Amino acid sequence: MGEIDEALERVSRTRPIPQSLSARLHFLVRTAKGSTKKVAQELGVSQRTVQRWLKGTSVPKPAAAKNIEQQVRAKWQPRVKDRTRKAALKNGFVLHVQAQFGYQSAAGSTDDPRLRTITQKLPGEVARRLYEAIDAGASQAQQEQLLADALQEHYFKDGGRRASGLVTEINGLQWADFEVD
Secondary structure, three states: OOHHHHHHHHHOOOOOOOOOHHHHHHHHHHHOOOOHHHHHHHHOOOHHHHHHHHHOOOOOOHHHHHHHHHHHHHHHHHHHHHHHHHHHHHHOEEEEEEEEEEEEOOOOOOOOOEEEEEEEEEOHHHHHHHHHHHHOOOOHHHHHHHHHHHHHHHHHOHHHOOOOOOEEEEEEEEEEEEEOO
16 A cells, blocks of 8 residues: 555544444444344344343443444444545545655756645545546556646646646655545
8 A cells, every 4th residue: 555545544534433332332223224133133142132232221241342343343434434535526635745746847947856745625536536546456656646647737737827838747755645524
């Protein structure tokens, strides 16, 4: 897993699982579409036991509590990751990056590579292309080029308002982070 993959993974792990036993049980019941019977089967206990836990008339033993936590973890993170991805596709994301950028530019300007720290809001279309590339197994270099192209358009060229002949590439990614609303 490369730096960009790891950064996307970090942004989707921003919400911790429910902390209280009651909240965890209610989450499991909600994901089972209200079926305490299904939750009981997943946990290896009786339906009545799950109902007692939900009412608070009984508490699970430590092994059962650990099993509940594991079940919640297994179901929680994919939902958070999916929500984060949908938000990025709809609203875009903010990219925070430090990298060595190389340039090809018009005569008379410098094309010396420079280490830059950039924070830039990128649209949902960039998120779509990045997720599609990752899903297709794109290499770290391909992902970096995709981000370099996006930064070229939205940061360096400012949407076509300047630096029309500039071509940008990332020659050395130091770190990357994403923010999704």
